[in-house]
Amino acid sequence: MVSISPEITSVRTMSLLLIGAELLRGKITDANGPLVIEEARSAGVALREITMIDDDLLGIATSVRRMAADVDLLVTSGGVGPTHDDLTLPAVAQAFDEDLYEHPDLRDRISAYYASRPEQLSVWLRMARVPVSTRLVMDEGMLWPVYQVRNVYVLPGVPEIFRRQFVAASNRFHRSASDMQTLYVTLSEGEIAEHLEAVLASYPSVEIGSYPVFGRNTSFRTRITLEDADPPTLERALAALTTRLPPASIVRVTRGKAPLVEW
Amino acid sequence: MVSISPEITSVRTMSLLLIGAELLRGKITDANGPLVIEEARSAGVALREITMIDDDLLGIATSVRRMAADVDLLVTSGGVGPTHDDLTLPAVAQAFDEDLYEHPDLRDRISAYYASRPEQLSVWLRMARVPVSTRLVMDEGMLWPVYQVRNVYVLPGVPEIFRRQFVAASNRFHRSASDMQTLYVTLSEGEIAEHLEAVLASYPSVEIGSYPVFGRNTSFRTRITLEDADPPTLERALAALTTRLPPASIVRVTRGKAPLVEW
Numbered sequence: 001m002v003s004i005s006p007e008i009t010s011v012r013t014m015s016l017l018l019i020g021a022e023l024l025r026g027k028i029t030d031a032n033g034p035l036v037i038e039e040a041r042s043a044g045v046a047l048r049e050i051t052m053i054d055d056d057l058l059g060i061a062t063s064v065r066r067m068a069a070d071v072d073l074l075v076t077s078g079g080v081g082p083t084h085d086d087l088t089l090p091a092v093a094q095a096f097d098e099d100l101y102e103h104p105d106l107r108d109r110i111s112a113y114y115a116s117r118p119e120q121l122s123v124w125l126r127m128a129r130v131p132v133s134t135r136l137v138m139d140e141g142m143l144w145p146v147y148q149v150r151n152v153y154v155l156p157g158v159p160e161i162f163r164r165q166f167v168a169a170s171n172r173f174h175r176s177a178s179d180m181q182t183l184y185v186t187l188s189e190g191e192i193a194e195h196l197e198a199v200l201a202s203y204p205s206v207e208i209g210s211y212p213v214f215g216r217n218t219s220f221r222t223r224i225t226l227e228d229a230d231p232p233t234l235e236r237a238l239a240a241l242t243t244r245l246p247p248a249s250i251v252r253v254t255r256g257k258a259p260l261v262e263w
Numbered sequence: 264m265v266s267i268s269p270e271i272t273s274v275r276t277m278s279l280l281l282i283g284a285e286l287l288r289g290k291i292t293d294a295n296g297p298l299v300i301e302e303a304r305s306a307g308v309a310l311r312e313i314t315m316i317d318d319d320l321l322g323i324a325t326s327v328r329r330m331a332a333d334v335d336l337l338v339t340s341g342g343v344g345p346t347h348d349d350l351t352l353p354a355v356a357q358a359f360d361e362d363l364y365e366h367p368d369l370r371d372r373i374s375a376y377y378a379s380r381p382e383q384l385s386v387w388l389r390m391a392r393v394p395v396s397t398r399l400v401m402d403e404g405m406l407w408p409v410y411q412v413r414n415v416y417v418l419p420g421v422p423e424i425f426r427r428q429f430v431a432a433s434n435r436f437h438r439s440a441s442d443m444q445t446l447y448v449t450l451s452e453g454e455i456a457e458h459l460e461a462v463l464a465s466y467p468s469v470e471i472g473s474y475p476v477f478g479r480n481t482s483f484r485t486r487i488t489l490e491d492a493d494p495p496t497l498e499r500a501l502a503a504l505t506t507r508l509p510p511a512s513i514v515r516v517t518r519g520k521a522p523l524v525e526w
Binding site: 047051081191210 | 313314453488
């Protein structure tokens with residue numbers, strides 16, 4: 001006996017599983033990964049992993065089991081629909097060793113929608129066959145319920161639909177994000193490495209990244225980012241770093257979230 | 264005793280591991296995944312998985328071990344450099360239970376390059392510490408050797424460098440790609456599902472995908488792709504499908520590789 005999955009109310013860690021041969025074969029450029037990265041960031045949720053795999057029943061089941069075990073919420077994208085390569089719901093059932101059944105609410109919705117086109121009904125009813133622990137999450141702004149199976153949200157891959165469903169579903173667990181400072185310096189990574197380590201030793205909670213630029217004509221050679229959930233700690237770490245660097249090497253410092261940029 | 268990894272000459276399956284908190288936190292938009300997708304496609308190599316993870320020693324080691332076991336070649340991107348978050352080489356060593364050592368060729372190259380800046384030498388020499396089975400792959404067009412550890416190519420994440428290194432390294436195993444046909448139809452996925460399945464039943468080698476468009480003003484509702492390595496088989500499958508569909512429902516058919524498009 002499997003009971004209905006409990007509602008997900010608190011999410012601190014999340015991963016994303018992108019399902020679809022079309023993505024790996026380059027027929028379609030993934031748009032859902034960047035959306036989830038941006039949403040996780042503004043929600044203050046730590047995104048642990050994004051994985052893109054083929055439409056393969058066993059492969060999906062294996063990835064779902066592995067990834068769901070590591071995070072509060074696993075989101076899947078793709079493989080939910082009426083065609084032969086839509087395998088995500090059976091794979092999630094297999095991942096958790098559950099049976100599939102025809103969910104009565106979904107059957108009723110689909111039957112009503114296709115009442116005037118009965119020849120299509122059996123095909124679309126595939127979307128009503130779900131793992132037995134499935135909870136249907138329905139909120140304003142959603143076009144169709146999100147399938148929740150244990151700690152997995154199963155979403156369709158079509159970007160317009162994924163975006164609407166994901167944003168509506170993730171509104172349930174938004175948290176505050178960490179603050180960020182970005183330094184642009186004329187130094188190479190080799191020249192700053194010891195300084196970054198010294199700052200990190202004094203401020204272990206601060207997350208520091210360094211990103212060199214090559215082969216482009218920029219005023220800086222390396223971008224350094226500092227992030228922390230506590231603004232005063234972030235300011236002290238920034239001051240510690242800028243004090244260590246030659247003043248002329250600092251091209252500029254920008255506060256707040258940097259926009260998504262190509263390297 | 265571990266011997267040097269044998270040269271990789273034939274690659275039919277490949278996966279990509281993208282390493283870096285900056286990608287998952289949205290500080291940088293990944294550019295290396297799309298490049299590998301495009302290159303794998305034109306090389307006729309089956310791309311099995313792309314996974315993006317944090318800079319975490321154990322996490323990288325676990326992913327490398329898991330992913331390398333499934334394919335002919337695993338490519339890693341990122342975490343190779345002189346800073347505190349550059350953990351890929353130690354993680355690959357851990358994945359294969361190997362020790363690290365200072366590679367004499369790399370030590371000599373780095374020492375020569377930084378002869379005039381000895382204060383930076385110790386930092387950059389981190390890039391000479393490699394797993395003991397490491398083979399250095401060096402070809403025209405490469406800026407620095409690619410580290411090959413068993414069936415893993417370890418590449419830096421900076422896109423300009425990754426691109427040069429990956430393209431040079433992958434020239435070694437190019438194969439011919441499969442042919443593709445794309446149909447644009449006015450029908451929904453529900454209306455075409457049975458036809459796709461019938462064609463698939465007759466032509467099991469053909470890879471068929473269907474991609475509906477929603478919420479946009481297009482002349483078609485669904486894009487269908489057919490792919491096969493054998494052109495005559497592809498033509499027969501295409502004819503079988505177009506015969507089954509109402510002629511007026513076919514907006515257009517395009518032959519050859521479709522360009523990378525947003526859905």
